Amino acid sequence: MSKDIFVFAEQRSGAVQKVSLELIGEAARLAADLGEQVVAVLMGYQVADKAPLLCQYGAEKVLVVDHPVLEHYTTEPYVKAMEYIIRTYDPNVVLYGASSIGRDMAPRVAGRIHTGLTADCTRLDVDVEKYQAYLRRASQIPAERIDSLDKTDRNLKMTRPAFGGNVMATIICPEYRPQMATVRPGVMEMPERNPDAVGEIVMVDAGLSMEDRNVEILEVVRSGKKAVDITDAKILVSGGRGVGGPEGYEPLRELAAVLGGEVSSSRIGVDSGWIEKDRQVGQTGKTVHPDLYIACGISGAIQHLAGMESSECIIAINTDENCPMMKIADLGIVGDLKVIVPKLTEAIKAYRAEQRIG
Ligand SMILES: Cc1cc2nc3c(=O)[nH]c(=O)nc-3n(C[C@H](O)[C@H](O)[C@H](O)COP(=O)(O)OP(=O)(O)OC[C@H]3O[C@@H](n4cnc5c(N)ncnc54)[C@H](O)[C@@H]3O)c2cc1C
Numbered sequence: 001m002s003k004d005i006f007v008f009a010e011q012r013s014g015a016v017q018k019v020s021l022e023l024i025g026e027a028a029r030l031a032a033d034l035g036e037q038v039v040a041v042l043m044g045y046q047v048a049d050k051a052p053l054l055c056q057y058g059a060e061k062v063l064v065v066d067h068p069v070l071e072h073y074t075t076e077p078y079v080k081a082m083e084y085i086i087r088t089y090d091p092n093v094v095l096y097g098a099s100s101i102g103r104d105m106a107p108r109v110a111g112r113i114h115t116g117l118t119a120d121c122t123r124l125d126v127d128v129e130k131y132q133a134y135l136r137r138a139s140q141i142p143a144e145r146i147d148s149l150d151k152t153d154r155n156l157k158m159t160r161p162a163f164g165g166n167v168m169a170t171i172i173c174p175e176y177r178p179q180m181a182t183v184r185p186g187v188m189e190m191p192e193r194n195p196d197a198v199g200e201i202v203m204v205d206a207g208l209s210m211e212d213r214n215v216e217i218l219e220v221v222r223s224g225k226k227a228v229d230i231t232d233a234k235i236l237v238s239g240g241r242g243v244g245g246p247e248g249y250e251p252l253r254e255l256a257a258v259l260g261g262e263v264s265s266s267r268i269g270v271d272s273g274w275i276e277k278d279r280q281v282g283q284t285g286k287t288v289h290p291d292l293y294i295a296c297g298i299s300g301a302i303q304h305l306a307g308m309e310s311s312e313c314i315i316a317i318n319t320d321e322n323c324p325m326m327k328i329a330d331l332g333i334v335g336d337l338k339v340i341v342p343k344l345t346e347a348i349k350a351y352r353a354e355q356r357i358g
Contacts, residue, residue, distance in 0.1 A: 002177035005031045006091040008082065009040040009054050009062070010101055012073075016042075016050050018190070018231075019097030021057045023183060025191030026124060027095060028058040033127040034154065036092060037061060043081055045071035048203065055199030058191050062201045063089070067208045072220060073101050077212040079108045084206040086113050091178045093156050095124075098182035106182050116173035117180045118158035122187050122287075122306070123168075125157040131170075134159075138168070155179065161283055161306060186231040186287035228262060230279055235261025235292045238281060238308070239269055242297015242318065242337055246274040251341040252296055258348045264288065266298045282307035296337040300325030317341065 005027040010017040020040070027038040040059035042051055044066065051062040063085060069077045082105065086094065094109075096102035098120050110117035125131040128151045135146045155172040156179040162169035173179045230236060237256040239249050249263055256263045263279060270280045281288055283303040293311035298304060300316070300323055308314070309328055316329035317337045326332040333340055 002090050002092040004037045004039050004089070004091050004093075005034070006039045006041055006085070006089070006094045006178070007059070008094065008096045008102065008105070009042045009050075009059075010097055010099060011042065011044050011047055011050060012101075014044070014047060014050065016053060017097060017099065017185075019099060019102075019183070019185035020054075022185070022188040022190050023095045023097060024054060024058045026183070026188040027093075028191065030093065030124060030126050030156070033130070034092070039063060039089070039091065041065070041082065041085055043070050043078060045069075048201070051201045052198070055201075056193050056195055056197045058194075058197070060199045062199060063204050064201060065204050065206045065208070067206070069208050069210050069212055072217045073104075074213050074215045074217065075104055075108060076214050077208055078105050079112065080212055081206040081208060082109045083112045085204065086178060088204075094178045094180045096180070096182045098184040102182050106180060110180055113178070115176040115178060115180060116171075117182070118160060118171045118173070119182045121158045121160045121181045121183050123159040124181060124183070125159070126154055128153055131157050156181070161303075166302065184287055186289065228276075228278055230262050230264045230281070231286050231288055233262040233264075233288070234290055235259045235294075236264045236281070236288060236290045236308075236311075237261055237294045237296065237341075238264040238266065238298060239275070239296050239337075240266035240298030240304075241268040243269065243274070244297075244338075245272075248297075248338075249275055251338070251345065255294070255341050255345045255348075258345055258352070259292075261290070261292070266301075266304050295325050295329070296341060298325055299323045300328065 007023045007027050009020045031038045037060045039061045040054040042064045045068050048064045054062050065081045096106045132146050155174050157170050158181045159170045237252045239252045252263050264281045265275045265279050269275045270277050283306045287307045289310050291312045294315045296317045314329045315331045316325040317333045321334045
């Protein structure tokens with residue numbers, strides 16, 4: 001019988017990706033509801049030393065597939081190794097980060113194994129009571145329909161935005177195993193690291209050979225520009241159409257600099273070529289949870305809110321006092337951002353200087 005929650009533990013150049021640790025945390029919550037184990041699947045070349053870290057974040061077992069053909073990610077060997085793992089160990093659930101690697105690999109694995117895959121999930125449940133509590137809180141489904149759900153149902157309920165983010169859809173895969181999902185980075189909570197936790201580490205021979213690759217990587221050239229990770233920022237100063245153009249982000253950069261934060265953007269800024277794609281917040285950008293999110297000239301479309309509404313404190317600066325961003329903001333400043341943002345920067349600088357004098 002299919003059992004246990006498997007997480008594809010993605011590593012790049014030996015560094016385990018944050019999203020995989022978030023998924024191990026989520027897998028632990030699901031596994032507790034099911035009475036099953038969390039198993040991490042680590043693939044690469046000379047990566048076995050990373051397995052204990054996965055146990056410290058909550059994996060009870062780590063299956064390590066270590067082979068030179070897995071040194072750099074290429075589709076065929078990784079998919080072949082995951083297919084071997086699934087056929088050998090028969091997991092109940094397999095979770096992947098919705099990174100470029102997870103998005104490339106998971107659908108192909110689903111095709112080979114002949115099972116379903118739900119992409120870009122924002123919520124996962126097995127326990128019906130927890131799922132009902134979520135529906136009562138977040139949906140307009142009539143109470144009697146929610147109450148009538150079968151409490152013995154142990155299928156994975158995979159919830160994701162659909163129809164341009166206007167509805168949330170919950171998808172199940174009752175006929176096939178494993179149930180598979182990708183989850184975007186930053187969506188699930190990062191678990192606490194327990195440096196004393198240990199788990200079982202199993203080296204797996206997935207029958208790989210150098211002949212398995214159909215693409216040869218001749219050279220890996222790193223981009224000269226350091227990519228920013230806005231998901232790590234504690235403070236984000238975010239700009240939207242209201243900034244008016246690429247130069248409109250400059251005052252936001254100055255404000256972010258005095259606050260020790262980063263600049264991010266709505267999709268409009270990115271689509272208009274005003275700012276880099278890796279700074280986009282929202283459904284098709286990144287999900288962020290900063291302590292402070294300052295939304296400058298962003299109306300608060302549902303697809304944008306999906307990426308930032310769980311920020312600790314939200315300040316909206318907008319000429320429209322009725323825009324949706326104002327409705328979710330902890331503090332709203334109504335006015336022209338071109339006037340307010342530089343004033344805010346000056347006021348913070350002056351306050352800092354005064355504090356130092358005092
Ligand atoms: C499938 C799909 C996925 C999407 N994914 C994303 C996503 O990931 N992220 C995202 O952001 N969007 C996404 N969108 C787009 C989204 O629907 C909105 O179009 C977008 O978020 C609007 O960006 P905005 O708030 O910057 O612009 P607008 O909605 O045009 O709002 C501009 C705001 O600026 C204010 N303003 C104008 N001038 C000033 C000024 N001088 N001072 C102060 N305020 C001013 C206006 O009052 C207005 O509220 C997606 C859409 C679809 C269909």
